[in-house]
Amino acid sequence: MGILKESGEEFEVVNYLETVPTVNELTAIIQKLGIKAHDLVRKNESVYLEKYKGKNLSDEEWILAMIENPILIERPILISGDQAVIARPTERIYDILS
Numbered sequence: 001m002g003i004l005k006e007s008g009e010e011f012e013v014v015n016y017l018e019t020v021p022t023v024n025e026l027t028a029i030i031q032k033l034g035i036k037a038h039d040l041v042r043k044n045e046s047v048y049l050e051k052y053k054g055k056n057l058s059d060e061e062w063i064l065a066m067i068e069n070p071i072l073i074e075r076p077i078l079i080s081g082d083q084a085v086i087a088r089p090t091e092r093i094y095d096i097l098s
Helices: 002-007 023-033 046-051 059-068 090-097
Strands: 077-080 083-086
Touching (some): 023 077, 083 090
């Protein structure tokens, strides 16, 4: 948050645990990131380990799993227009700010 505030760019914070994205919104984010849905999944979360580890799901099935269990969505995600980046490590924020 500090990097974003210092950048002078306008931004909006969306807490996806409270405001779960729709299938279309999450699909669009994944497309902007240029990754497979499985790459957006937090693989250390207990729900992943208990319900999904080792499963070979389609992108659509992973998206539904993340919608049902938003804790699985990797964070933070920074979106600017048609670009997006998972800001881990934090320095990845600069990939989209420049």
